[in-house]
Amino acid sequence: MENKQIATVNGREITEKDLQNLLQSLGQNAAQFRGAEGREHLIQELVAQELFYADAIDAGLDNDEEYQNAVKEMKTSLLKQYALSKFLTPITVTEEEAKNYFEAHKDIFLQxxxxxxxxxxxxxxxxxxxxxxxxxxxxxxxxxxxxxxxxxxxxxxxxxxxxxxxxxxxxxxxxxxxxxxxxxxxxxxxxxxxxxxxxxxxxEAHSPEFAEVADQVTHMCLNAKRQDMYAEKTKDLEKIYPVQILEA
The missing domain is CATH 3.10.50.40 (Chitinase A; domain 3)
Structure with a gap:
């Protein structure tokens, strides 16, 4: 879908992507805003948000210490999540690994x-x-x-x-x-x-064949592998960066 401009407020663009992001954030409530009337309502909501943004900038709220601390905390949190995602996402499992996991944990999959x-x-x-x-x-x-x-x-x-x-x-x-x-x-x-x-x-209770539960096994094997690699990576990082636990 073309990311066309649908409004401007004080020179700042509101785009189709902004509208779709807002719609997606509504979850199950999004359905009531999918018609023409709902679209207009969402555009007005985006305009209202931009008006508050413009007023905040003019008032210098972006220089408030409380705001700056909140931004710093958010950036720190986002960077942690991003770093973790960059580490975990490339991890995959082969079919052989999944089958080995299945053989080692057959009791979990007992029907x-x-x-x-x-x-x-x-x-x-x-x-x-x-x-x-x-x-x-x-x-x-x-x-x-x-x-x-x-x-x-x-x-x-x-x-x-x-x-x-x-x-x-x-x-x-x-x-x-x-x-x-x-x-x-x-x-x-x-x-x-x-x-x-x-x-x-x-x-009677029975153990399924691998093919019957392959998707479930692969998902569980992947989670287990990621947990193991996460723990291993954490230990490696502890050797690089000093850690002090002051209270347990």
């Missing part, structure tokens, strides 16, 4: 077991007991869920989809992961009411 289950949720133990009798007498679990469950999953025959440990409330979780495929539970009480659970299947 938890996954369960697929359906349930029927009702408010009272009596209702749950009656439904369990119907199920045990051969009535279809899915149809009973559609007709009786107060959970939105009832519309799907009670199907909750696939989930892992910790995704359901503890009482539900404990029962599901102790069941066998096609088993139907006794009524389970939770904060939501009484559940009858039917387990479709459950997968």
């Amino acid at each position: 938890a077991p996954k369960a697929r289950a359906s349930h029927i949720l009702v408010p009272t133990k009596e209702e749950a007991d009656d439904l369990l009798k119907d199920i045990n007498s051969g009535k279809d679990f899915g149809e009973l869920a559609q007709q009786n469950s107060s959970c939105p999953s009832g519309a799907r025959g009670g199907d909750l989809g696939e989930f892992g440990p910790g995704q359901m409330v503890p009482e539900f979780d404990k029962v599901v992961f102790s069941m066998q495929p096609d088993e139907v539970s006794e009524p389970i009480e939770t904060q939501f009411g009484f559940h009858i659970i039917k387990l479709q299947n459950i997968s």
Whole structure:
């Protein structure tokens, strides 16, 4: 996009880039300023900022000690960040390094077991007991869920989809992961009411292949490598520049 001039204030340009930077700084609120009216509002905001800048210069605020100290602190902070970025950004990892990291940290990438289950949720133990009798007498679990469950999953025959440990409330979780495929539970009480659970299947915990988690592994390996090189560089710099820790 051309960085065209869109306004001037006291001889200072306001450009399209200034406008886009302001828009970007608004984050999620930027959407409400993307139309013509919003653009005009942002231009007026940039003009207002430049007017305050011009007035500050005329008043000599740029010579205030408080301002000068703030500028010095900001420049110091920015230079620290810039130096760190210049050191860390070029660091990369090879596929071989990522694979070695994966082999050394396989426990991190262990996939938890996954369960697929359906349930029927009702408010009272009596209702749950009656439904369990119907199920045990051969009535279809899915149809009973559609007709009786107060959970939105009832519309799907009670199907909750696939989930892992910790995704359901503890009482539900404990029962599901102790069941066998096609088993139907006794009524389970939770904060939501009484559940009858039917387990479709459950997968065991397993270690994925490298290709399945390559992006995650590479990211973690890169972070680890950068931390190691940062620590090593810090030790090297301590040999060059004197350090005194006056209070720990």
